[in-house]
Amino acid sequence: MSVLAAQAVDPELARLRDSIDNFDAALIHLLAERFRCTQRVGELKARKGIPPSDPDREARQVARLRKLAVDAKLDPDFAEKFLAFVVKEVIRHHQTIAANHAPSVEEQRKS
Amino acid sequence: MSVLAAQAVDPELARLRDSIDNFDAALIHLLAERFRCTQRVGELKARKGIPPSDPDREARQVARLRKLAVDAKLDPDFAEKFLAFVVKEVIRHHQTIAANHAPSVEEQRKS
Numbered sequence: 751m752s753v754l755a756a757q758a759v760d761p762e763l764a765r766l767r768d769s770i771d772n773f774d775a776a777l778i779h780l781l782a783e784r785f786r787c788t789q790r791v792g793e794l795k796a797r798k799g800i801p802p803s804d805p806d807r808e809a810r811q812v813a814r815l816r817k818l819a820v821d822a823k824l825d826p827d828f829a830e831k832f833l834a835f836v837v838k839e840v841i842r843h844h845q846t847i848a849a850n851h852a853p854s855v856e857e858q859r860k861s
Numbered sequence: 862m863s864v865l866a867a868q869a870v871d872p873e874l875a876r877l878r879d880s881i882d883n884f885d886a887a888l889i890h891l892l893a894e895r896f897r898c899t900q901r902v903g904e905l906k907a908r909k910g911i912p913p914s915d916p917d918r919e920a921r922q923v924a925r926l927r928k929l930a931v932d933a934k935l936d937p938d939f940a941e942k943f944l945a946f947v948v949k950e951v952i953r954h955h956q957t958i959a960a961n962h963a964p965s966v967e968e969q970r971k972s
Contacts, residue, residue, distance in 0.1 A: 760909070766902050767918070773895040774922065775929055777888060778940055782933035784884040787877050794874055807878070811885065818886055822893035828950055829889055835946055839939055 784836070785843070792844035796851035802844035808837060895947070896954070903955035907962035913955035919948060 795802060812830055819829035906913060923941055930940035 760905070763902060763905055763911075766898050766905070769898045770895060770902075771922075771925070773891050773898070774926060774944070777891050777895070777943075778926055778929045778935060779933050780884050780888050780891070781940075781943065782930070782935035784881060784888070785935060787880050787884065791874060791877050791881075794871070794877070798871070800874075811882075814882070815885060815889055818889045819893070822890050824889060824893035824896060829892075832888075832892065832946070833885070835943070 781836070785840070788840045789843060789847075792840075792847040793851075795844065796848045802841055802848055808833075811837075892947070896951070899951045900954060900958075903951075903958040906955065907959045913952055913959055919944075922948075 792802065794800075811833060815829045815833050816826035819826040903913065905911075922944060926940045926944050927937035930937040
């Protein structure tokens with residue numbers, strides 16, 4: 751049997767892949783909901799003039815997620831890299847929101 | 862009120878952060894469970910001599926996750942980057958598993 755045929759018919763591989771696909775769908779939906787929250791955080795921060803980045807909050811999040819990862823038997827270094835990956839995207843969104851909230855050059859001239 | 866004090870007391874920010882923390886805990890636990898599945902996939906592949914990487918499967922996953930992301934109002938480019946980030950870690954695990962399953966130089970000499 752070729753390698754491709756083995757992959758096509760192996761029932762254990764197919765079953766595991768079905769689970770992975772379900773986890774991925776759940777992850778995508780959770781990430782979408784997480785970004786809805788951070789979008790609102792970004793708008794709130796822009797409205798109140800709070801800087802987009804918050805190193806203290808991020809340090810607390812890293813420590814907490816590393817601990818949760820250990821409890822879940824996930825590599826804590828991976829959990830930290832994952833948070834950094836998500837936060838990088840969030841900060842990109844927040845900077846866009848802040849830029850849209852900043853007074854334009856025209857508005858600054860008027861004031 | 863200083864920026865720090867504003868962050869400390871703003872109830873809407875605190876509420877949103879509580880939600881983000883809950884989503885992060887859920888994400889970490891789902892990722893842990895996803896890696897448990899891919900760990901088993903890696904062991905299965907190593908046992909059956911199936912290559913760790915599978916570009917066809919990955920292309921199907923990308924297309925599916927991009928569609929799920931659009932439905933969930935998440936940037937499909939981000940969803941694709943997220944999958945690449947996770948798969949990169951999975952392939953790293955699988956290569957380690959494959960290396961551990963490969964016959965040692967000593968075993969190869971004996972055969």
